[in-house]
Amino acid sequence: MESFIGALTIFVLALFLGFEVIGKVPPLLHTPLMSGSNAISGITLVGALVTAGMQLTTLTTVLGFFSVAMATANVVGGFLVTHRMLGMFHRK
Protein backbone atom coordinates (compact mmCIF):
# COMPACT_ATOMS: atom_id res chain seq x y z
CA MET A 1 0.00 0.00 0.00
CA GLU A 2 2.50 2.57 -1.12
CA SER A 3 0.76 5.13 -3.19
CA PHE A 4 -1.95 7.67 -2.59
CA ILE A 5 -4.18 6.03 -5.18
CA GLY A 6 -3.73 2.68 -3.44
CA ALA A 7 -4.86 4.16 -0.15
CA LEU A 8 -7.73 5.98 -1.84
CA THR A 9 -8.88 2.75 -3.51
CA ILE A 10 -9.03 0.91 -0.23
CA PHE A 11 -10.73 3.84 1.48
CA VAL A 12 -13.47 4.14 -1.14
CA LEU A 13 -14.11 0.39 -1.27
CA ALA A 14 -14.22 0.21 2.53
CA LEU A 15 -16.75 3.05 2.62
CA PHE A 16 -19.05 1.25 0.19
CA LEU A 17 -18.66 -1.97 2.10
CA GLY A 18 -19.45 -0.16 5.34
CA PHE A 19 -22.63 1.31 3.88
CA GLU A 20 -23.81 -2.07 2.65
CA VAL A 21 -23.10 -3.98 5.83
CA ILE A 22 -24.40 -1.38 8.28
CA GLY A 23 -27.57 -0.71 6.32
CA LYS A 24 -28.71 -4.22 7.16
CA VAL A 25 -28.62 -3.83 10.95
CA PRO A 26 -32.15 -3.39 12.39
CA PRO A 27 -32.90 -0.52 14.82
CA LEU A 28 -33.25 -3.16 17.52
CA LEU A 29 -29.49 -3.58 17.51
CA HIS A 30 -28.40 -0.01 16.88
CA THR A 31 -26.96 0.50 20.35
CA PRO A 32 -24.68 -2.58 20.27
CA LEU A 33 -23.79 -1.58 16.70
CA MET A 34 -22.66 1.83 17.92
CA SER A 35 -20.63 0.41 20.76
CA GLY A 36 -19.23 -2.44 18.62
CA SER A 37 -18.15 -0.17 15.79
CA ASN A 38 -16.75 2.19 18.40
CA ALA A 39 -14.65 -0.69 19.74
CA ILE A 40 -13.38 -1.37 16.22
CA SER A 41 -12.35 2.28 15.91
CA GLY A 42 -9.92 1.41 18.70
CA ILE A 43 -7.84 -0.06 15.88
CA THR A 44 -5.98 3.20 16.28
CA LEU A 45 -4.15 1.22 18.98
CA VAL A 46 -2.16 -0.40 16.20
CA GLY A 47 -0.88 3.02 15.12
CA ALA A 48 -0.25 4.00 18.74
CA LEU A 49 1.80 0.83 19.31
CA VAL A 50 4.20 1.55 16.49
CA THR A 51 4.79 5.15 17.52
CA ALA A 52 5.04 4.25 21.21
CA GLY A 53 7.36 1.33 20.70
CA MET A 54 10.07 3.36 19.04
CA GLN A 55 10.92 5.20 22.26
CA LEU A 56 12.79 7.89 20.42
CA THR A 57 12.54 10.85 22.78
CA THR A 58 10.96 11.40 26.17
CA LEU A 59 8.16 13.35 24.56
CA THR A 60 7.25 10.60 22.13
CA THR A 61 7.47 8.00 24.87
CA VAL A 62 5.03 9.93 27.06
CA LEU A 63 2.72 10.56 24.12
CA GLY A 64 3.01 6.92 23.22
CA PHE A 65 2.04 5.77 26.68
CA PHE A 66 -1.09 7.90 26.74
CA SER A 67 -2.17 7.02 23.22
CA VAL A 68 -1.71 3.29 23.91
CA ALA A 69 -3.57 3.56 27.22
CA MET A 70 -6.48 5.50 25.75
CA ALA A 71 -6.78 3.28 22.69
CA THR A 72 -6.65 0.17 24.89
CA ALA A 73 -9.45 1.56 27.06
CA ASN A 74 -11.45 2.15 23.88
CA VAL A 75 -10.90 -1.43 22.68
CA VAL A 76 -11.31 -3.31 25.95
CA GLY A 77 -14.19 -1.20 27.21
CA GLY A 78 -15.92 -1.19 23.85
CA PHE A 79 -15.89 -4.94 23.27
CA LEU A 80 -16.80 -5.78 26.87
CA VAL A 81 -19.71 -3.37 26.95
CA THR A 82 -21.02 -4.65 23.61
CA HIS A 83 -20.75 -8.23 24.84
CA ARG A 84 -22.65 -7.35 28.00
CA MET A 85 -25.44 -5.68 26.04
CA LEU A 86 -25.79 -8.46 23.50
CA GLY A 87 -26.11 -11.07 26.21
CA MET A 88 -29.42 -9.52 27.18
CA PHE A 89 -31.30 -10.00 23.94
CA HIS A 90 -33.31 -13.18 23.93
CA ARG A 91 -36.46 -14.63 22.49
CA LYS A 92 -39.50 -15.53 24.57
Added chain:
Amino acid sequence: MSNTLIEFFYLLAAVLFILGLKGLGHPRTAVGGNLAAAIGMLLAIVVTLLDQRIVGFSVIIGGFAAGSIVGAIMAYRAPMTAMPQMVAVFNGFGGGASMLAAGAALEEVLAGDLLEPLGTQFTVSTASAAIIGAVAFSGSLIAFAKLQGLISERPILLPGRHIMNAAMLLACLGLGGWLVMEPTSSLPVWAMGAVATVLGIMLVIPIGGADMPVVICLLNAYSGAAAAGLGWSLNNSVLVIAGSLVGASGFILTALMCKAMNRSLANVIFAGVGAVAASEADTEDVYSGRVKSASAEEVAMLMDGARRVVIVPGYGLAVAHGQYAVQDLTQALEARGVEVEFGIHPVAGRMPGHMNVLLAEADVPYEKLKEMDEINPTFKQTDVVLVVGANDVVNPLARKSDPSIPIAGMPILDVDQARTVVIIKRSLSPGFAGIPNPLFAAENSLMLYGDAKKVITDLVAAFKES
Protein backbone atom coordinates in the same frame (compact mmCIF):
# COMPACT_ATOMS: atom_id res chain seq x y z
CA MET B 1 7.97 -11.05 10.35
CA SER B 2 8.13 -9.97 6.74
CA ASN B 3 6.04 -7.06 5.61
CA THR B 4 3.96 -9.22 3.28
CA LEU B 5 3.04 -11.56 6.09
CA ILE B 6 2.07 -8.63 8.32
CA GLU B 7 -0.11 -7.19 5.58
CA PHE B 8 -1.72 -10.59 5.08
CA PHE B 9 -2.65 -10.85 8.73
CA TYR B 10 -3.95 -7.27 8.64
CA LEU B 11 -6.21 -8.30 5.77
CA LEU B 12 -7.43 -11.23 7.84
CA ALA B 13 -8.18 -8.89 10.73
CA ALA B 14 -10.14 -6.59 8.40
CA VAL B 15 -12.17 -9.57 7.15
CA LEU B 16 -12.96 -10.49 10.75
CA PHE B 17 -14.15 -6.92 11.40
CA ILE B 18 -16.46 -7.06 8.39
CA LEU B 19 -17.84 -10.45 9.41
CA GLY B 20 -18.27 -9.10 12.91
CA LEU B 21 -20.31 -6.12 11.74
CA LYS B 22 -22.40 -8.44 9.57
CA GLY B 23 -23.03 -10.65 12.59
CA LEU B 24 -24.46 -7.67 14.43
CA GLY B 25 -27.33 -7.75 11.96
CA HIS B 26 -29.35 -10.31 13.91
CA PRO B 27 -29.63 -11.01 17.63
CA ARG B 28 -28.69 -14.64 17.17
CA THR B 29 -25.40 -13.98 15.39
CA ALA B 30 -24.60 -10.75 17.17
CA VAL B 31 -22.62 -12.21 20.07
CA GLY B 32 -20.50 -14.26 17.66
CA GLY B 33 -20.04 -11.20 15.47
CA ASN B 34 -18.71 -9.16 18.37
CA LEU B 35 -16.36 -12.01 19.25
CA ALA B 36 -15.10 -12.23 15.66
CA ALA B 37 -14.35 -8.52 15.63
CA ALA B 38 -12.55 -8.82 18.98
CA ILE B 39 -10.42 -11.68 17.62
CA GLY B 40 -9.63 -9.56 14.57
CA MET B 41 -8.49 -6.78 16.88
CA LEU B 42 -6.32 -9.17 18.88
CA LEU B 43 -4.75 -10.46 15.68
CA ALA B 44 -3.97 -6.96 14.47
CA ILE B 45 -2.42 -6.06 17.83
CA VAL B 46 -0.25 -9.19 18.09
CA VAL B 47 0.98 -8.86 14.54
CA THR B 48 1.83 -5.20 15.11
CA LEU B 49 3.85 -6.07 18.21
CA LEU B 50 6.06 -8.22 15.99
CA ASP B 51 6.95 -5.16 13.90
CA GLN B 52 10.70 -4.69 14.00
CA ARG B 53 10.44 -0.98 14.54
CA ILE B 54 9.29 -1.52 18.09
CA VAL B 55 12.30 -1.47 20.36
CA GLY B 56 10.89 -1.19 23.85
CA PHE B 57 7.88 -2.88 25.39
CA SER B 58 7.77 -1.27 28.80
CA VAL B 59 5.72 1.71 27.66
CA ILE B 60 3.40 -0.53 25.71
CA ILE B 61 2.79 -2.93 28.55
CA GLY B 62 2.20 -0.01 30.89
CA GLY B 63 -0.31 1.48 28.45
CA PHE B 64 -2.08 -1.87 27.98
CA ALA B 65 -2.41 -2.34 31.71
CA ALA B 66 -3.71 1.16 32.41
CA GLY B 67 -6.14 1.11 29.51
CA SER B 68 -7.48 -2.39 30.19
CA ILE B 69 -8.17 -1.66 33.82
CA VAL B 70 -9.97 1.59 33.06
CA GLY B 71 -11.91 0.07 30.16
CA ALA B 72 -12.97 -3.06 32.02
CA ILE B 73 -14.05 -1.24 35.16
CA MET B 74 -16.13 1.24 33.21
CA ALA B 75 -17.65 -1.47 31.02
CA TYR B 76 -18.84 -3.56 33.91
CA ARG B 77 -19.88 -0.90 36.35
CA ALA B 78 -21.99 1.18 33.99
CA PRO B 79 -25.74 0.54 34.18
CA MET B 80 -27.54 -0.06 30.87
CA THR B 81 -29.20 3.33 31.21
CA ALA B 82 -25.75 4.87 30.92
CA MET B 83 -24.83 3.16 27.64
CA PRO B 84 -24.91 6.38 25.59
CA GLN B 85 -22.40 7.98 27.96
CA MET B 86 -20.17 4.90 27.82
CA VAL B 87 -20.06 4.92 24.04
CA ALA B 88 -19.30 8.65 24.15
CA VAL B 89 -16.43 8.29 26.61
CA PHE B 90 -14.80 5.30 24.88
CA ASN B 91 -15.16 7.11 21.57
CA GLY B 92 -13.43 10.12 23.09
CA PHE B 93 -10.54 7.93 24.21
CA GLY B 94 -10.14 6.59 20.67
CA GLY B 95 -10.18 10.05 19.13
CA GLY B 96 -7.66 11.32 21.65
CA ALA B 97 -5.41 8.31 21.03
CA SER B 98 -5.43 9.02 17.29
CA MET B 99 -4.52 12.64 17.90
CA LEU B 100 -1.64 11.81 20.24
CA ALA B 101 -0.33 9.03 18.01
CA ALA B 102 -0.39 11.33 14.97
CA GLY B 103 1.53 13.98 16.91
CA ALA B 104 4.02 11.41 18.14
CA ALA B 105 4.54 10.05 14.64
CA LEU B 106 5.33 13.54 13.39
CA GLU B 107 7.77 14.10 16.27
CA GLU B 108 9.53 10.87 15.43
CA VAL B 109 9.82 11.62 11.74
CA LEU B 110 11.14 15.11 12.47
CA ALA B 111 13.65 13.65 14.91
CA GLY B 112 15.18 11.97 11.93
CA ASP B 113 13.79 8.52 12.31
CA LEU B 114 12.60 7.19 9.00
CA LEU B 115 9.28 5.95 10.34
CA GLU B 116 7.74 7.17 7.14
CA PRO B 117 9.05 9.43 4.38
CA LEU B 118 8.35 13.07 5.19
CA GLY B 119 6.25 13.77 2.16
CA THR B 120 2.93 15.45 1.48
CA GLN B 121 0.99 12.24 2.08
CA PHE B 122 2.49 12.01 5.56
CA THR B 123 1.94 15.61 6.58
CA VAL B 124 -1.58 15.87 5.19
CA SER B 125 -2.72 12.63 6.77
CA THR B 126 -1.05 13.41 10.10
CA ALA B 127 -2.67 16.84 10.20
CA SER B 128 -6.09 15.35 9.34
CA ALA B 129 -5.79 12.64 11.98
CA ALA B 130 -4.76 15.23 14.57
CA ILE B 131 -7.62 17.64 13.84
CA ILE B 132 -10.37 15.04 13.50
CA GLY B 133 -9.10 13.07 16.49
CA ALA B 134 -9.01 16.17 18.69
CA VAL B 135 -12.55 17.20 17.71
CA ALA B 136 -13.80 13.65 18.36
CA PHE B 137 -12.01 13.66 21.72
CA SER B 138 -13.35 16.88 23.19
CA GLY B 139 -16.74 16.60 21.50
CA SER B 140 -17.22 13.14 23.00
CA LEU B 141 -16.28 14.33 26.46
CA ILE B 142 -18.83 17.14 26.25
CA ALA B 143 -21.46 14.66 25.02
CA PHE B 144 -20.60 12.46 28.01
CA ALA B 145 -20.92 15.39 30.40
CA LYS B 146 -24.30 16.39 28.99
CA LEU B 147 -25.68 12.86 29.11
CA GLN B 148 -24.34 12.28 32.59
CA GLY B 149 -25.92 15.51 33.75
CA LEU B 150 -22.58 17.09 34.64
CA ILE B 151 -23.44 20.06 32.48
CA SER B 152 -26.80 21.36 31.38
CA GLU B 153 -28.64 19.29 28.79
CA ARG B 154 -30.14 22.44 27.32
CA PRO B 155 -28.17 23.89 24.41
CA ILE B 156 -25.66 26.47 25.57
CA LEU B 157 -25.64 29.14 22.90
CA LEU B 158 -22.68 31.48 23.05
CA PRO B 159 -22.90 34.75 21.10
CA GLY B 160 -20.94 34.80 17.87
CA ARG B 161 -20.35 31.08 18.06
CA HIS B 162 -20.68 30.46 14.33
CA ILE B 163 -17.98 32.99 13.58
CA MET B 164 -15.73 31.60 16.29
CA ASN B 165 -16.16 28.07 15.00
CA ALA B 166 -15.48 29.11 11.42
CA ALA B 167 -12.39 31.00 12.57
CA MET B 168 -11.10 27.99 14.48
CA LEU B 169 -11.66 25.70 11.52
CA LEU B 170 -9.80 28.10 9.24
CA ALA B 171 -7.00 28.30 11.79
CA CYS B 172 -6.69 24.50 11.78
CA LEU B 173 -6.61 24.36 8.02
CA GLY B 174 -4.08 27.17 7.94
CA LEU B 175 -1.84 25.41 10.44
CA GLY B 176 -2.22 22.25 8.38
CA GLY B 177 -1.15 24.10 5.29
CA TRP B 178 1.86 25.47 7.18
CA LEU B 179 2.85 21.96 8.20
CA VAL B 180 2.60 20.67 4.65
CA MET B 181 4.57 23.59 3.18
CA GLU B 182 7.28 23.62 5.83
CA PRO B 183 7.52 20.35 7.68
CA THR B 184 10.37 21.45 9.93
CA SER B 185 8.67 21.77 13.26
CA SER B 186 5.93 19.96 15.10
CA LEU B 187 4.47 23.18 16.48
CA PRO B 188 1.70 23.39 13.87
CA VAL B 189 0.35 19.97 14.75
CA TRP B 190 0.17 20.71 18.47
CA ALA B 191 -1.40 24.08 17.83
CA MET B 192 -3.89 22.38 15.52
CA GLY B 193 -4.65 19.83 18.19
CA ALA B 194 -5.30 22.53 20.77
CA VAL B 195 -7.55 24.60 18.50
CA ALA B 196 -9.43 21.51 17.31
CA THR B 197 -9.98 20.46 20.91
CA VAL B 198 -11.65 23.79 21.63
CA LEU B 199 -13.60 23.50 18.37
CA GLY B 200 -14.91 20.12 19.47
CA ILE B 201 -16.19 21.61 22.71
CA MET B 202 -17.77 24.53 20.88
CA LEU B 203 -19.50 22.28 18.37
CA VAL B 204 -21.20 20.01 20.90
CA ILE B 205 -22.09 22.49 23.64
CA PRO B 206 -24.91 24.13 21.65
CA ILE B 207 -26.62 20.81 21.00
CA GLY B 208 -29.33 19.68 23.40
CA GLY B 209 -29.51 16.39 25.27
CA ALA B 210 -32.17 14.72 23.11
CA ASP B 211 -30.16 15.32 19.95
CA MET B 212 -27.25 13.41 21.45
CA PRO B 213 -28.08 10.25 19.44
CA VAL B 214 -27.12 12.09 16.26
CA VAL B 215 -24.05 13.66 17.85
CA ILE B 216 -22.71 10.36 19.19
CA CYS B 217 -23.13 8.67 15.80
CA LEU B 218 -21.31 11.56 14.15
CA LEU B 219 -18.48 11.55 16.70
CA ASN B 220 -18.17 7.79 16.21
CA ALA B 221 -17.74 8.45 12.49
CA TYR B 222 -15.09 11.09 13.26
CA SER B 223 -12.99 8.77 15.38
CA GLY B 224 -13.19 6.19 12.60
CA ALA B 225 -12.03 8.84 10.14
CA ALA B 226 -9.19 9.84 12.50
CA ALA B 227 -8.04 6.20 12.68
CA ALA B 228 -8.14 6.01 8.88
CA GLY B 229 -6.13 9.22 8.67
CA LEU B 230 -3.52 7.82 11.04
CA GLY B 231 -3.45 4.67 8.94
CA TRP B 232 -2.84 6.70 5.85
CA SER B 233 0.08 8.51 7.46
CA LEU B 234 1.63 5.29 8.76
CA ASN B 235 0.87 3.38 5.56
CA ASN B 236 -1.07 0.85 7.59
CA SER B 237 -3.82 -0.94 5.67
CA VAL B 238 -5.82 -2.33 8.58
CA LEU B 239 -6.12 1.16 10.08
CA VAL B 240 -7.43 2.54 6.82
CA ILE B 241 -9.93 -0.26 6.27
CA ALA B 242 -11.23 -0.47 9.82
CA GLY B 243 -11.30 3.31 10.19
CA SER B 244 -13.28 3.66 6.96
CA LEU B 245 -15.74 0.94 8.04
CA VAL B 246 -16.37 2.69 11.32
CA GLY B 247 -16.56 6.07 9.61
CA ALA B 248 -19.13 4.76 7.15
CA SER B 249 -21.11 3.11 9.96
CA GLY B 250 -21.23 6.35 11.92
CA PHE B 251 -22.27 8.45 8.95
CA ILE B 252 -25.08 6.09 7.95
CA LEU B 253 -26.49 5.99 11.47
CA THR B 254 -26.25 9.78 11.62
CA ALA B 255 -28.24 10.06 8.39
CA LEU B 256 -30.82 7.56 9.66
CA MET B 257 -31.28 9.50 12.89
CA CYS B 258 -31.72 12.79 11.05
CA LYS B 259 -34.28 11.23 8.71
CA ALA B 260 -36.15 9.84 11.73
CA MET B 261 -36.36 13.34 13.21
CA ASN B 262 -37.02 14.97 9.86
CA ARG B 263 -34.31 17.49 10.53
CA SER B 264 -31.22 18.04 8.47
CA LEU B 265 -27.82 17.45 10.03
CA ALA B 266 -27.08 21.16 9.70
CA ASN B 267 -30.20 21.90 11.68
CA VAL B 268 -29.19 19.53 14.46
CA ILE B 269 -25.67 20.87 14.76
CA PHE B 270 -26.20 24.57 14.25
CA ALA B 271 -29.75 25.54 15.06
CA GLY B 272 -29.74 25.23 18.83
CA VAL B 273 -33.10 23.49 18.99
CA GLY B 274 -34.52 23.18 22.46
CA ALA B 275 -32.81 26.20 23.97
CA VAL B 276 -36.02 28.10 24.57
CA ALA B 277 -38.89 26.47 26.39
CA ALA B 278 -42.40 27.41 25.28
CA SER B 279 -43.79 30.52 26.90
CA GLU B 280 -46.26 30.18 29.73
CA ALA B 281 -49.06 31.58 27.57
CA ASP B 282 -48.69 28.98 24.81
CA THR B 283 -48.71 26.15 27.27
CA GLU B 284 -51.79 27.47 29.02
CA ASP B 285 -53.69 27.71 25.74
CA VAL B 286 -53.03 24.11 24.84
CA TYR B 287 -53.71 22.58 28.21
CA SER B 288 -56.09 24.77 30.24
CA GLY B 289 -59.01 22.82 31.55
CA ARG B 290 -58.61 19.99 29.10
CA VAL B 291 -56.07 17.76 30.78
CA LYS B 292 -57.64 14.88 32.68
CA SER B 293 -55.70 12.84 35.16
CA ALA B 294 -56.34 9.44 36.65
CA SER B 295 -55.08 7.23 39.45
CA ALA B 296 -53.27 3.94 39.15
CA GLU B 297 -56.40 2.03 40.20
CA GLU B 298 -58.51 3.68 37.51
CA VAL B 299 -55.96 2.91 34.82
CA ALA B 300 -55.69 -0.67 36.04
CA MET B 301 -59.44 -1.06 35.58
CA LEU B 302 -59.11 0.34 32.07
CA MET B 303 -56.50 -2.24 31.22
CA ASP B 304 -58.54 -5.02 32.72
CA GLY B 305 -61.05 -4.65 29.91
CA ALA B 306 -58.46 -4.31 27.20
CA ARG B 307 -57.52 -6.86 24.58
CA ARG B 308 -54.45 -5.07 23.27
CA VAL B 309 -52.03 -2.74 25.03
CA VAL B 310 -49.06 -0.95 23.49
CA ILE B 311 -46.35 0.52 25.65
CA VAL B 312 -44.35 3.45 24.28
CA PRO B 313 -41.15 3.98 26.27
CA GLY B 314 -39.12 7.14 26.31
CA TYR B 315 -36.11 8.68 28.03
CA GLY B 316 -38.16 9.15 31.20
CA LEU B 317 -38.33 5.40 31.60
CA ALA B 318 -34.56 5.18 31.43
CA VAL B 319 -34.11 7.95 33.98
CA ALA B 320 -36.52 6.29 36.38
CA HIS B 321 -34.93 2.85 35.90
CA GLY B 322 -38.43 1.56 35.33
CA GLN B 323 -37.69 -1.17 32.82
CA TYR B 324 -38.11 -4.02 35.32
CA ALA B 325 -41.44 -2.65 36.50
CA VAL B 326 -42.52 -2.52 32.86
CA GLN B 327 -41.64 -6.18 32.41
CA ASP B 328 -43.67 -7.03 35.53
CA LEU B 329 -46.62 -5.16 34.08
CA THR B 330 -46.23 -6.91 30.74
CA GLN B 331 -46.26 -10.32 32.39
CA ALA B 332 -49.23 -9.43 34.59
CA LEU B 333 -51.19 -8.25 31.54
CA GLU B 334 -50.32 -11.28 29.47
CA ALA B 335 -51.33 -13.61 32.29
CA ARG B 336 -54.83 -12.21 31.80
CA GLY B 337 -54.73 -12.74 28.07
CA VAL B 338 -53.98 -9.17 27.06
CA GLU B 339 -51.77 -8.75 24.00
CA VAL B 340 -48.82 -6.49 24.82
CA GLU B 341 -46.38 -4.90 22.40
CA PHE B 342 -43.89 -2.05 22.51
CA GLY B 343 -43.64 0.84 20.08
CA ILE B 344 -40.05 2.02 19.79
CA HIS B 345 -39.49 5.32 18.01
CA PRO B 346 -36.11 5.52 16.25
CA VAL B 347 -34.94 8.47 18.35
CA ALA B 348 -36.51 7.52 21.66
CA GLY B 349 -33.95 7.66 24.42
CA ARG B 350 -30.51 9.19 24.15
CA MET B 351 -29.05 6.79 21.63
CA PRO B 352 -30.39 4.74 18.71
CA GLY B 353 -31.66 1.45 20.05
CA HIS B 354 -31.37 2.71 23.64
CA MET B 355 -34.89 1.61 24.59
CA ASN B 356 -34.34 -1.83 23.09
CA VAL B 357 -31.29 -2.46 25.23
CA LEU B 358 -33.07 -1.28 28.40
CA LEU B 359 -36.04 -3.52 27.81
CA ALA B 360 -33.84 -6.45 26.81
CA GLU B 361 -32.03 -6.00 30.11
CA ALA B 362 -35.38 -6.44 31.85
CA ASP B 363 -35.89 -9.69 29.93
CA VAL B 364 -38.53 -8.40 27.54
CA PRO B 365 -38.41 -10.78 24.55
CA TYR B 366 -37.19 -8.81 21.58
CA GLU B 367 -40.01 -9.82 19.22
CA LYS B 368 -42.27 -7.57 21.27
CA LEU B 369 -40.17 -4.52 20.44
CA LYS B 370 -41.77 -3.13 17.30
CA GLU B 371 -40.41 -0.39 15.10
CA MET B 372 -42.48 2.71 14.37
CA ASP B 373 -43.53 1.76 10.84
CA GLU B 374 -44.61 -1.68 12.00
CA ILE B 375 -46.68 -0.55 14.95
CA ASN B 376 -48.29 2.64 13.63
CA PRO B 377 -51.04 0.87 11.62
CA THR B 378 -52.03 -1.13 14.71
CA PHE B 379 -52.92 1.78 16.98
CA LYS B 380 -56.46 1.91 15.58
CA GLN B 381 -57.04 -1.59 16.97
CA THR B 382 -55.30 -0.87 20.26
CA ASP B 383 -57.38 -0.38 23.38
CA VAL B 384 -54.86 1.22 25.68
CA VAL B 385 -51.53 2.90 24.98
CA LEU B 386 -49.18 3.54 27.89
CA VAL B 387 -46.76 6.35 27.09
CA VAL B 388 -43.98 6.10 29.65
CA GLY B 389 -41.59 9.03 29.87
CA ALA B 390 -41.89 9.86 26.17
CA ASN B 391 -43.10 13.20 24.87
CA ASP B 392 -41.94 14.60 21.55
CA VAL B 393 -42.15 11.23 19.78
CA VAL B 394 -45.92 11.15 20.34
CA ASN B 395 -46.62 14.85 19.85
CA PRO B 396 -49.28 15.42 17.16
CA LEU B 397 -47.83 18.91 16.49
CA ALA B 398 -45.17 17.10 14.47
CA ARG B 399 -47.77 16.42 11.81
CA LYS B 400 -48.02 20.11 11.03
CA SER B 401 -45.68 21.72 8.56
CA ASP B 402 -45.37 25.00 10.48
CA PRO B 403 -41.65 25.79 10.45
CA SER B 404 -41.79 27.46 13.85
CA ILE B 405 -42.42 24.04 15.38
CA PRO B 406 -39.06 22.37 16.05
CA ILE B 407 -40.37 18.89 15.46
CA ALA B 408 -42.50 19.71 12.39
CA GLY B 409 -42.44 16.90 9.88
CA MET B 410 -40.87 14.39 12.26
CA PRO B 411 -42.55 11.00 11.91
CA ILE B 412 -44.22 10.11 15.20
CA LEU B 413 -45.99 7.20 16.82
CA ASP B 414 -49.70 7.69 16.11
CA VAL B 415 -50.81 6.83 19.61
CA ASP B 416 -53.74 9.26 19.51
CA GLN B 417 -55.51 6.80 17.19
CA ALA B 418 -55.89 4.27 19.99
CA ARG B 419 -59.02 4.12 22.11
CA THR B 420 -57.36 5.46 25.27
CA VAL B 421 -53.94 6.95 25.80
CA VAL B 422 -52.45 7.01 29.28
CA ILE B 423 -49.41 9.23 29.70
CA ILE B 424 -47.14 8.51 32.62
CA LYS B 425 -45.13 11.61 33.42
CA ARG B 426 -43.96 13.49 36.45
CA SER B 427 -45.61 16.74 35.36
CA LEU B 428 -46.81 18.66 32.34
CA SER B 429 -43.33 20.06 31.71
CA PRO B 430 -42.34 20.18 28.03
CA GLY B 431 -40.08 17.62 26.45
CA PHE B 432 -36.82 18.35 24.78
CA ALA B 433 -38.32 20.40 21.97
CA GLY B 434 -39.67 22.82 24.56
CA ILE B 435 -43.20 22.90 23.17
CA PRO B 436 -46.55 21.84 24.66
CA ASN B 437 -48.03 18.51 23.62
CA PRO B 438 -51.71 18.60 22.56
CA LEU B 439 -51.87 14.84 23.08
CA PHE B 440 -52.10 15.49 26.83
CA ALA B 441 -55.26 17.56 26.33
CA ALA B 442 -56.95 15.20 23.88
CA GLU B 443 -60.37 13.69 24.55
CA ASN B 444 -59.09 10.16 24.81
CA SER B 445 -56.03 10.94 26.92
CA LEU B 446 -55.41 10.53 30.60
CA MET B 447 -52.40 11.70 32.58
CA LEU B 448 -51.00 9.47 35.28
CA TYR B 449 -48.62 11.62 37.28
CA GLY B 450 -45.60 10.27 39.07
CA ASP B 451 -42.19 8.73 38.71
CA ALA B 452 -42.35 6.03 36.04
CA LYS B 453 -40.99 3.22 38.18
CA LYS B 454 -43.26 3.95 41.13
CA VAL B 455 -46.34 4.49 39.00
CA ILE B 456 -45.91 1.28 37.06
CA THR B 457 -45.24 -0.71 40.21
CA ASP B 458 -48.50 0.72 41.62
CA LEU B 459 -50.24 -0.19 38.36
CA VAL B 460 -49.07 -3.78 38.58
CA ALA B 461 -50.30 -4.04 42.18
CA ALA B 462 -53.66 -2.45 41.33
CA PHE B 463 -54.05 -4.66 38.27
CA LYS B 464 -53.39 -7.84 40.16
CA GLU B 465 -56.05 -6.92 42.68
CA SER B 466 -58.74 -5.95 40.21
